[in-house]
Amino acid sequence: xxxxxxxxxxxxxxxxxxxxxxxxxxxxxxxxxxxxxxxxxxxxxxxxxxxxxxxxxxxxxxxxxxxxxxxxxxxxxxxxxxxxxxxxxxxxxxxxxxxxxxxxxxxxxxxxxxxxxxxxxxxxxxxxxxxxxxxxxxxxxxxxxxxxxxxxxxxxxxxxxxxxxxxxxxxxxxxxxxxxxxxxxxxxxxxxxxxxxxxxxxxxxxxxxxxxxxxxxxxxxxxxxxxxxxxxxxxxxxxxxxxxxxxxxxxxxxxxxxxxxxxxxxxxxxxxxxxxxxxxxxxxxxxxxxxxxxxxxxxxxxxxxxxxxxxxxxxxxxxxxxxxxxxxxxxxxxxxxxxxxxxxxxxxxxxxxxxxxxxxxxxxxxxxxxxxxxxxxxxxxxxxxxxxxxxxxxxxxxxxxxxxxxxxxxxxxxxxxxxxxxxxxxxxxxxxxxxxxxxxxxxxxxxxxxxxxxxxxxxxxxxxxxxxxxxxxxxxxxxxxxxxxxxxxxxxxxxxxxxxxxxxxxxxxxxxxxxxxxxxxxxxxxxxxxxxxxxxxxxxxxxxxxxxxxxxxxxxxxxxxxxxxxxxxxxxxxxxxxxxxxxxxxxxxxxxxxxxxxxxxxxxxxxxxxxxxxxxxxxxxxxxxxxxxxxxxxxxxxxxxxxxxxxxxxxxxxxxxxxxxxxxxxxxxxxxxxxxxxxxxxxxxxxxxxxxxxxxxxxxxxxxxxxxxxxxxxxxxxxxxxxxxxxxxxxxxxxxxxxxxxxxxxxxxxxxxxxxxxxxxxxxxxxxxxxxxxxxxxxxxxxxxxxxxxxxxxxxxxxxxxxxxxxxxxxxxxxxxxxxxxxxxxxxxxxxxxxxxxxxxxxxxxxxxxxxxxxxxxxxxxxxxxxxxxxxxxxxxxxxxxxxxxxxxxxxxxxxxxxxxx
RNA sequence: GCGCGCUUAGCUCAGUGGUAGAGCACAUCCUUCACACGGAUGGGGUCGCAGGUUCGAAACCUGCAGCGCGCACCA
Numbered sequence: 001x002x003x004x005x006x007x008x009x010x011x012x013x014x015x016x017x018x019x020x021x022x023x024x025x026x027x028x029x030x031x032x033x034x035x036x037x038x039x040x041x042x043x044x045x046x047x048x049x050x051x052x053x054x055x056x057x058x059x060x061x062x063x064x065x066x067x068x069x070x071x072x073x074x075x076x077x078x079x080x081x082x083x084x085x086x087x088x089x090x091x092x093x094x095x096x097x098x099x100x101x102x103x104x105x106x107x108x109x110x111x112x113x114x115x116x117x118x119x120x121x122x123x124x125x126x127x128x129x130x131x132x133x134x135x136x137x138x139x140x141x142x143x144x145x146x147x148x149x150x151x152x153x154x155x156x157x158x159x160x161x162x163x164x165x166x167x168x169x170x171x172x173x174x175x176x177x178x179x180x181x182x183x184x185x186x187x188x189x190x191x192x193x194x195x196x197x198x199x200x201x202x203x204x205x206x207x208x209x210x211x212x213x214x215x216x217x218x219x220x221x222x223x224x225x226x227x228x229x230x231x232x233x234x235x236x237x238x239x240x241x242x243x244x245x246x247x248x249x250x251x252x253x254x255x256x257x258x259x260x261x262x263x264x265x266x267x268x269x270x271x272x273x274x275x276x277x278x279x280x281x282x283x284x285x286x287x288x289x290x291x292x293x294x295x296x297x298x299x300x301x302x303x304x305x306x307x308x309x310x311x312x313x314x315x316x317x318x319x320x321x322x323x324x325x326x327x328x329x330x331x332x333x334x335x336x337x338x339x340x341x342x343x344x345x346x347x348x349x350x351x352x353x354x355x356x357x358x359x360x361x362x363x364x365x366x367x368x369x370x371x372x373x374x375x376x377x378x379x380x381x382x383x384x385x386x387x388x389x390x391x392x393x394x395x396x397x398x399x400x401x402x403x404x405x406x407x408x409x410x411x412x413x414x415x416x417x418x419x420x421x422x423x424x425x426x427x428x429x430x431x432x433x434x435x436x437x438x439x440x441x442x443x444x445x446x447x448x449x450x451x452x453x454x455x456x457x458x459x460x461x462x463x464x465x466x467x468x469x470x471x472x473x474x475x476x477x478x479x480x481x482x483x484x485x486x487x488x489x490x491x492x493x494x495x496x497x498x499x500x501x502x503x504x505x506x507x508x509x510x511x512x513x514x515x516x517x518x519x520x521x522x523x524x525x526x527x528x529x530x531x532x533x534x535x536x537x538x539x540x541x542x543x544x545x546x547x548x549x550x551x552x553x554x555x556x557x558x559x560x561x562x563x564x565x566x567x568x569x570x571x572x573x574x575x576x577x578x579x580x581x582x583x584x585x586x587x588x589x590x591x592x593x594x595x596x597x598x599x600x601x602x603x604x605x606x607x608x609x610x611x612x613x614x615x616x617x618x619x620x621x622x623x624x625x626x627x628x629x630x631x632x633x634x635x636x637x638x639x640x641x642x643x644x645x646x647x648x649x650x651x652x653x654x655x656x657x658x659x660x661x662x663x664x665x666x667x668x669x670x671x672x673x674x675x676x677x678x679x680x681x682x683x684x685x686x687x688x689x690x691x692x693x694x695x696x697x698x699x700x701x702x703x704x705x706x707x708x709x710x711x712x713x714x715x716x717x718x719x720x721x722x723x724x725x726x727x728x729x730x731x732x733x734x735x736x737x738x739x740x741x742x743x744x745x746x747x748x749x750x751x752x753x754x755x756x757x758x759x760x761x762x763x764x765x766x767x768x769x770x771x772x773x774x775x776x777x778x779x780x781x782x783x784x785x786x787x788x789x790x791x792x793x794x795x796x797x798x799x800x801x802x803x804x805x806x807x808x809x810x811x812x813x814x815x816x817x818x819x820x821x822x823x824x825x826x827x828x829x830x831x832x833x834x835x836x837x838x839x840x841x842x843x844x845x846x847x848x849x850x851x852x853x854x855x856x857x858x859x860x861x862x863x864x865x866x867x868x869x870x871x872x873x874x875x876x877x878x879x880x881x882x883x884x885x886x887x888x889x890x891x892x893x894x895x896x897x898x899x900x901x902x
Numbered sequence: 903g904c905g906c907g908c909u910u911a912g913c914u915c916a917g918u919g920g921u922a923g924a925g926c927a928c929a930u931c932c933u934u935c936a937c938a939c940g941g942a943u944g945g946g947g948u949c950g951c952a953g954g955u956u957c958g959a960a961a962c963c964u965g966c967a968g969c970g971c972g973c974a975c976c977a
Contacts, residue, residue: 006937006939007937007939193973218977266976268976269976270977277977283975283976284977286975344974395905396973500972501972531971533970557939568925575908575971576914577914579914581913582925588937589939594936596937598937599936600936601936602936651915651916652916768943769931769942769944772931774932775932802934855921862920866957867958871956872957872958875920876958880920
């Protein structure tokens with residue numbers, strides 16, 4: 001017996017193996033390799049982020065794919081890195097600055113502030129990288145990238161310049177989504193619509209040419225009333241025809257504004273009349289453009305009222321001002337009523353406050369290669385899984401809006417545009433900037449600053465983080481204009497694994513960028529993971545505090561336990577409910593495997609008997625039905641796994657591995673062959689059994705390796721399946737099955753024998769339990785009408801069933817009331833002196849008879865149905881007939897026995 | 903409003919036309935020399951509802967309900 005502890009202790013083992021893999025350069029990809037390439041780029045986590053369960057799921061899947069690909073003989077590149085995450089990172093540093101030094105970023109100035117962010121990044125950055133290592137991720141760390149590396153930054157600028165010169169990027173004054181907390185524009189994707197309980201205010205504006213006559217208007221935003229420049233009605237709305245072209249008084253500041261007609265107005269909604277505030281609503285802005293209306297901005301960037309003409313509102317927070325404006329209307333007798341109203345309000349994804357539509361000067365991108373990108377998914381060049389996400393992708397691609405790519409932040413890639421100082425004022429306020437301005441020489445757009453830098457001022461804005469992320473698959477592999485061996489070998493990448501929440505942010509954009517800048521799709525397969533929820537079905541979030549720390553999980557259950565537990569409940573489609581119990585199961589599974597190996601080690605080394613049986617030729621010849629059965633099941637497992645990997649069915653793979661080891665190998669096979677390892681066993685039996693165990697265990701460890709890399713590596717070494725100095729993770733999966741040289745018929749015969757013994761053992765244990773002798777191992781069993789081959793396996797049956805002795809006796813006359821079971825190997829009696837209870841046995845048998853009768857009736861009814869006979873496939877009919885025969889035989893036997901009881 | 907998805911045992915989920923499954927939880931028994939992070943046995947389901955197709959439906963079709971998620975300029 002080995003000195004190994006009884007329970008597996010993962011912590012030290014996991015750390016040891018990760019270090020060994022790094023030392024052995026096992027994760028490093030070789031572009032010069034002859035092997036076919038397999039590549040994944042990691043979805044770069046936020047550089048200052050910390051690992052959450054979403055990362056664990058996502059990266060475990062990638063690691064499984066990468067490790068499996070290595071086993072399949074591929075040259076694997078899993079390229080890691082981190083994202084600078086503009087808003088999130090800047091916000092963190094600003095918060096720290098505010099809390100510790102009571103300073104804002106403007107107090108420090110751009111240069112000093114950026115220095116602080118870099119310091120912060122050095123200090124807190126890469127925590128997540130070490131956490132990914134703890135999880136066992138086999139990334140090629142020698143190629144780690146950061147989206148603000150110099151070379152990467154050059155890519156971002158290059159892309160901007162190219163697209164600008166192509167006319168795809170332009171600057172313009174538009175309504176954008178403004179975050180009043182982060183003080184920057186956001187893209188449409190960064191706005192989250194949330195249902196809100198709001199109020200709908202009904203108010204009335206007096207007609208200038210008809211005092212006492214009013215036009216009724218409804219709005220949810222009375223606080224922007226000062227920015228009203230018109231009232232719009234639908235031209236098809238007969239109620240308002242007479243007003244169109246006239247003017248009404250805006251209450252404050254008191255001024256006449258026109259009543260206009262515009263198709264956009266919904267006749268059904270509210271009063272049917274809409275106040276037009278072009279500065280604070282996207283639709284209003286467009287109506288304003290159509291009708292040539294002025295724009296009056298009445299909000300500060302921080303979303304406070306900016307309207308000195310109305311002193312009692314000026315300077316107020318927008319929501320305070322809303323109530324105040326309503327009160328003011330009421331005072332003036334212009335408020336008709338207020339209704340409760342449910343609507344959707346856009347929130348800033350990062351800051352969590354309602355965004356404010358705001359006019360501002362921003363840079364926009366017209367997406368390139370839209371058609372190619374849409375087609376690539378539609379025609380299957382890029383496979384999206386689960387497939388239904390392809391529809392979401394297609395829908396978005398069909399409704400693309402220009403992308404607002406500028407951000408009023410400092411942390412990020414600064415826009416590579418310079419303005420001539422002497423023309424700065426004019427350029428700053430120009431309604432639009434594009435190629436024409438570039439050609440005139442007033443602006444400079446380039447990767448490098450203009451030569452006479454002093455005469456120029458650089459655009460202050462930075463780019464949306466996703467404007468760097470969308471280049472990730474190729475910008476990580478080669479510098480601008482380079483054709484590196486890495487790019488050549490590993491681009492396009494094979495699989496992308498990410499969450500469906502960033503299908504627009506990232507996936508779709510990468511596809512477009514791939515086509516535009518590399519002339520090729522960036523990846524062939526996209527696998528969208530499930531969203532992790534808690535047991536109540538709520539989204540995991542820091543604020544809810546329902547997000548367990550993966551590091552805690554790893555401390556408790558091991559990285560392998562966490563990986564396996566999580567993958568085992570990872571569904572193919574919908575959300576995943578995280579249940580810590582499952583991680584415990586993962587740990588238990590690791591422990592089970594570990595103990596199965598300890599058991600094998602107790603068997604010691606294999607000493608071949610003098611007959612000189614060679615492993616290869618002797619194995620099948622000497623094997624019994626249990627050996628053959630487990631080898632066949634192992635082969636089946638390997639085939640099933642290959643298919644499941646092909647379909648990205650990770651939960652099913654985990655389930656099959658679990659079931660094989662626990663049920664098939666430990667519960668059945670090991671129990672069946674335990675006798676072979678006892679001192680009483682023949683040397684031949686011992687050798688065969690140990691060999692079969694080794695064959696199964698070594699192959700199983702390899703199949704399990706992608707899911708539990710550390711443990712399988714450890715056990716493979718300890719068991720001697722992998723030589724010291726070599727790695728299981730580098731061993732290729734053999735293509736041949738472990739079982740060979742047996743005809744399908746012979747295999748079926750052997751497997752049926754094994755199944756019959758297992759089933760019989762189950763029946764007997766059941767019988768023992770029913771008669772309350774489950775714990776006794778000395779009971780005697782008698783088999784009547786035994787199948788011919790039972791004799792050779794009766795020892796095993798006794799072992800499995802927990803019987804002291806099994807007698808084969810075809811003439812056995814059971815005492816009345818002897819418990820009996822009908823099994824695939826014959827009638828088995830459990831003669832128990834003093835325990836036999838005729839009445840109880842009668843009841844049990846009557847119950848069993850009733851059960852079979854029911855089955856018989858059902859089957860007979862089916863066969864009596866002419867349509868069934870006529871239309872069902874022959875094999876189904878045959879199956880049914882066979883069942884009837886079986887039921888009848890059993891019923892006859894049981895009735896006879898019941899009669900025997902008297 | 904449009905679209906997508908889900909609804910199977912107390913819980914988490916498999917099961918895409920042929921007698922309803924797994925794990926956990928539960929109950930009873932077992933500390934027998936791999937493992938109590940274990941072993942054995944057992945109880946538990948009109949497969950959301952209603953129609954339809956079919957010899958046969960948990961599965962296919964239609965409708966409905968509940969839940970979830972996207973998208974959308976109804977102020």
